[in-house]
Amino acid sequence: MRDHEALAAFERIYRDHVGAITRFFARRCTEPQVVADLTADTFVRAMTSFHTFNASRGSPTSWLFGIARHTFAAHLETKARNRVLVLKAGGRRELGRDELAELEARIDAERPGRALLERLAELPELEREAVELVHLSGLAPKEAAEALGVPKGAMRTRLYRAMARLRAVVDDEQEARADEQV
Incomplete structure (x- = not known):
């Protein structure tokens, strides 16, 4: 693929997925600057690894969510090692008012997603991530399996188990509210 063709292809992928990737981070972070x-x-x-992307091994969506997961894990690792201050001082541009307002609105819009993630906190990590990628980010189970690096059949099993556990939590909460009202 020629450079200008690759650039155009990446631009299409960016435009198609930037909103979903931003929402992915808005469910995890409440600071607009961090989400940005x-x-x-x-x-x-x-962009720097686009030359390695192979559509026959997975969709652009699963590829990007895999990168986003690794990016967030690296962020948490950095934060745990107290390197956040170094990164902030390292030339990050401040957001303008419009950008800040837009990201605050996105973060606010993802409040239900954050609440769901809190409910899912007791699930095993892969089940929790499977539910998020399929039910919150809108990936197909096949794409979620690719993003998580698990077989498609295992993904379906994880989703089934996670949804059964989530239904049990919701049922318990509804019963508790009903008992409180009596």
């Missing part, structure tokens, strides 16, 4: 930085970092990583 993680989204940008994800696409920088995607």
